[in-house]
Amino acid sequence: MNGWRSLSHDVVAARGVSTLLGRSARVKESDGPLRPPRASGRPLLCLSDIHGDLGALESVLAAVKHLDLCGIVVAGDHCVGGSQPFEVYTRLVSLGAHLARGPSDLALGALAAGIVDPTPTTAIEDARLVQFLRTKKALGDVVCRRLADLPSTLVVSLDDTSGVMAMHGSPADDSRGLVDDDTLADQVACVAEDVLVTGATHEPFARAIDRIDEPSTDVGDDGAFDAERSAAELFFAERPTDLALPRPTLPLLVVNCGSVGMSPTRRKDRRRTAHAVLVAPCDDGRVHAWGNDILIVARARARSVG
Numbered sequence: 001m002n003g004w005r006s007l008s009h010d011v012v013a014a015r016g017v018s019t020l021l022g023r024s025a026r027v028k029e030s031d032g033p034l035r036p037p038r039a040s041g042r043p044l045l046c047l048s049d050i051h052g053d054l055g056a057l058e059s060v061l062a063a064v065k066h067l068d069l070c071g072i073v074v075a076g077d078h079c080v081g082g083s084q085p086f087e088v089y090t091r092l093v094s095l096g097a098h099l100a101r102g103p104s105d106l107a108l109g110a111l112a113a114g115i116v117d118p119t120p121t122t123a124i125e126d127a128r129l130v131q132f133l134r135t136k137k138a139l140g141d142v143v144c145r146r147l148a149d150l151p152s153t154l155v156v157s158l159d160d161t162s163g164v165m166a167m168h169g170s171p172a173d174d175s176r177g178l179v180d181d182d183t184l185a186d187q188v189a190c191v192a193e194d195v196l197v198t199g200a201t202h203e204p205f206a207r208a209i210d211r212i213d214e215p216s217t218d219v220g221d222d223g224a225f226d227a228e229r230s231a232a233e234l235f236f237a238e239r240p241t242d243l244a245l246p247r248p249t250l251p252l253l254v255v256n257c258g259s260v261g262m263s264p265t266r267r268k269d270r271r272r273t274a275h276a277v278l279v280a281p282c283d284d285g286r287v288h289a290w291g292n293d294i295l296i297v298a299r300a301r302a303r304s305v306g
Contacts, residue, residue: 007255
């Protein structure tokens with residue numbers, strides 16, 4: 001995957017590797033040997049926050065056209081914000097992409113169904129409403145309702161080896177994105193899959209969260225927990241710690257994909273880029289992530305930028 005930099009190890013493995021998710025993106029290295037992981041299966045393309053920007057989406061697709069992908073997941077906010085919302089939606093559908101719902105997708109459905117009748121109180125709110133109404137008109141009521149009916153959380157298989165959960169925000173609040181801070185581990189503690197893909201903040205990062213399995217509980221023939229039996233076995237066992245200690249397991253890889261559309265400008269020449277992430281199973285038995293900061297160019301002639 002030339003042109004994609006590993007987010008799991010902060011090393012440059014090949015000449016011409018891009019700066020990935022931009023200089024402001026934070027990458028935390030997981031435990032393990034300091035070497036680039038090698039993919040042992042097909043990668044999954046992870047995107048978020050396309051915001052109706054067809055040129056940005058096509059630039060990303062041009063950058064991965066040489067790869068044998070196992071699928072595409074997009075973590076919400078698909079259409080509001082850009083000039084070609086309908087084209088973005090139909091393109092994603094034609095690709096068979098797995099789509100999670102973002103707040104703007106839900107809001108479009110509420111407008112289409114007449115559930116809300118917003119009255120703006122500020123100039124900013126008025127401009128936002130105009131943008132939503134234009135997007136609603138371009139998409140049509142049927143597509144708006146389909147966007148609103150998308151799942152807020154979805155799980156896909158990573159080449160039949162690992163599970164990937166995708167959502168727009170955090171497990172506790174779909175409207176608020178995850179950030180790489182001291183609370184991250186607690187916020188994602190409920191996630192059982194191997195990878196969590198999110199968006200919302202437009203600020204990309206990747207972080208491996210260490211976790212351990214809970215100690216197994218002993219159950220009787222009827223499925224009920226047998227406390228006396230467990231205590232007796234623990235007392236008479238030659239190596240009682242084998243029964244009591246939790247077993248370490250692989251870390252949870254948390255990936256914020258940044259944004260494809262409406263992305264913050266990170267280049268000195270002010271040219272826009274689209275953020276994209278690939279995740280894949282690797283030869284060390286773990287799932288790793290690679291990111292790319294893709295220059296948005298005309299006619300989707302995309303290239304990685306350094």
